[in-house]
Amino acid sequence: MRIRASELEGRGWLNTGGAELDLEKLRGKIVLLDFWTFCCINCLHVLDELRPLEAQYKDVLVTVGVHSPKFEHEADPVALAAAVERYDIQHPVLDDPELITWQAYSARAWPTLVVVDPEGYIVAHLSGEGHAAGLESLIPELIAEHEAKGTLHRGDGPYVAPEPVSRDLRFPGKVLPLPGGTFLVSDTGHHRLVEMAADLSTVISTIGSGTKGFADGSAAVAEFNEPQGLALLPGELAAAVGYDVVVADSVNHRLRGLTLATGEVRTVAGSGVQRLLEAGPARVNDDGASTSTSHLGTAPLEVALSSPWDVAYSAALNTVVIAMAGTHQIFDFDPATGAVTIVAGNGLEGLLDGPADQAWFAQSSGVSEDAQGNIWVADSETSALRVVRFAPDGAVSVETAIGEGLFDFGFRDGDAGQARLQHPLGVAVLPDGSVAIADTYNGAVRRYDPATRQVTTLARGLAEPSDVLLDETGEVPLLIVVEANKHQLIRLPLPKNALQVDEGAAQTQRPKTPVAPGELALTIRFSAPTGQKLDDRWGDPTQLKVSATPPELLLAGSGTSVGLSRTLTLSADVPEGILHFTARAAACDGPEDANGEIPDHAACHLYQQDWGIPVLLSADGATELALDLRGMD
Structure with missing residues (x-):
């Protein structure tokens, strides 16, 4: 059954030169609705995933960002306008503070992508990130179909670029004191570093060309992509490794090394490939942890990172501690050996304390060491202050000082x-x-x-x-x-x-979803993109983790296991709560060999999404719940 797309309603539009848009004005274009919120690291990843597609298909594809806020601050139109500028969003954005369009399209998670064909019908509903490869196969199919039908209209889209503003700093991220009394600032919006005088306003020097990209070299030619955290190495270590400052180059998914005396920039860790999938088979263990150990090797330029947001030198560990926002973990990097290690967090998003390898973080974005060697963490998506503690016997644990949940x-x-x-x-x-x-x-x-x-x-x-x-x-x-x-x-x-x-x-x-107490049939829908196949070489390549807040809401069905469907049992004694789901599916390009099997060298993709579904227990509520990890209409 073909489903007609709902109208786009909200408070107003950005990046349209003041024009109001509706689906009728977009008829004849392939429309990609990107439901996002500017706090969400996964949403920021999707913005970058979509840029090449927007450039390649600019005459037929119109991306519309539907901003549906999670936090109260994100509903502020001034804050939203700043975020659109900060992240260089080059498509129309609908301000949807009341979640009107969010509800009309049954969005349940950030980010969610909905593809609407040139005739105004929904053809795909995708949750999470990592869908660029699937869109690369879907868009040409839609172009061919609608060119043949005469329903595709080529030409410019409705995006209108805002007037540029000149500033010394543009959305600065982090600051680092330097030995001479000056300060190094990550000038994030200008994709460079700036050395400021003690007065915090006089620019002494700049490092980086200011062009968004990736390049090592001198201060004039080096390129960054939204640099964030900065960490100063001790003098003896800096002399040994040949650089003084470690820079979290967030969108490049790399750590960069800066030599203060010369302004020279080098890459010290990170392959530049976003960390979505562990090395080796495209699957995860039943406990939700990755197949790799915490030690990721001593070839740092081959290790995949994901949006490193802050860095701090740890005198206790003799390493650089990293807030790895994109995978909700704390890493560290040893400049002397090149070793990269997962210090805490199993990669699941949320707030869960305990042993380091079982703890959950949520977009950790700030780190600092105290006198006892503990690492304090600003855990942004749980609005929490967390601490990683190191016991004398080597045990590492995570505690929450402030914060309740996602x-x-x-x-x-x-x-x-x-x-x-x-x-x-x-x-x-x-x-x-x-x-x-x-x-x-x-x-x-x-x-x-x-x-x-x-x-x-x-x-x-x-x-x-x-x-x-x-x-x-x-x-x-x-x-x-x-x-x-x-x-x-x-x-x-x-x-x-x-x-x-x-x-x-x-x-x-x-909106809370009314559900009936007793059995609830949960299904996560996933359809591998054209040209990909579920990677079943080592067993079931899917996984579903279920929990609840409060835990008493779930009488049965919690925990982690393979498969994307499960029967839950909800307590009639808990009037409302939140059901938490994490779904993963691994698919690889192929099949390519004569036997129809996925070859060992095939590129593989991990699709993952976390949902927090507010539910209201009601006798006449739903007994089934279906969510789209990747659904095709």
Whole structure:
């Protein structure tokens, strides 16, 4: 049955020169609806996956970003406009703060892609990232079909580029103090690094050409792609390895090394291929962990990374610790040996404490070491402050200091168990052992005291602070804050009496799905793209993990196992909650050999998506739930 696409409704449009769009104006084009939210690293990955397709098929394909916010701050139209500029989005964007179009297309996860053919019918519904290869085969099929029918119209799309703005800094990400009293800033929006004078406004030098790309070499020719975190190596180690600073080059999925004396840039880790699939067979273990061990080898340029967002040198580990936002893990890199290791996190997205190899993170974006060698983590998507602890016997564990879960946030001080943040990106340990947090979407700097487990507010009214640093170069200690959406760095005094703020706790507001207590049949639909085949060489290549908040909601059906369908049993005693699903499927290009089998050299792809489905228990609720990992109409 052919399903007609629903109309595009929302508060307004960006990147259209003020014009309002609807499906009738887009008739004759292949329309790709990208349901996204600007906090989501997977959504940012999809933006980059789609750029080559948009360029290749610019006369027939129109991408429409449907921005359906997760966090309260993302519903602010000014913040959305800044995000569209920050991420260089070159297609129309529909502002959908009330999730009207989200609901009309039954979107349940960020990101979700929906393909609409030139006649206005839905032909594909895709969740998660990694769908570029499938779209590369689907789009030519639609072009051929609709050219033959006379329903395809070639020509320019409705995108209108905004007027460019000139600035010294553009959406800066992180800041690093240098030995001479200056500061190195990741000038993220200009794809370069900038050395600033002690006044935080005078530009001393720039490293990188300012062209988005990837190139090693001198300061004038090197290229970055949205650099973020910066870590200074100890002098003896820097002399041994030949560079001083490690740079998290986020969109290039690499670590870069900078020699301060010359401005020379080299790649020190990362193959440049986004880490979606472990080396070896395209499958995962039944416990949800990868097939690889935590030690990923000593050939750092062959290791795949995924959106490294922050880096910090650990004196306890003698390595550079990495907030690997794209895989929801903490890695480290040893400049002396080249070894890359997974320190904590099994790659599943959420908030789960415990042994390091079983813990869940969610888009970790800031790291800092304390005097005891613990690593404090700004875990942005759970609006949490986490800590990785290293015991004398070698055991590594993860604890949560502030935070409740993927959909819980707010602005609340007081006892850490009740305190709330909103998508923090930066963290710094203060001399007294307390932790300063760049509470990005609350526009604030917060403080957590591990001794008292109390949370206070040090500053507010900031424009998306992305990093925070203690500055002790003057007579009194100050905080340096990277104010990303004002494109500047500022100094703030440490207040003698911190603020006590309580604007309440909140949850992401999405429609609740009515479900009946008792048995619920869950199905995750997946169809391999044309030219790919499920990789069953080592058994079932699919996996489904199920859990619930609160856990008492699930009487049966939780846990991880192969297959994409399961029968759950829901408790009648729990009125509402959230069902958490993680689905994975591995498919490879092929078959290519004479026996119709996938050859060993075939390129393989891992499709994965996490869902958090709010449910309301009702006697007349649904007894079946179907979600699309990759559904074709």
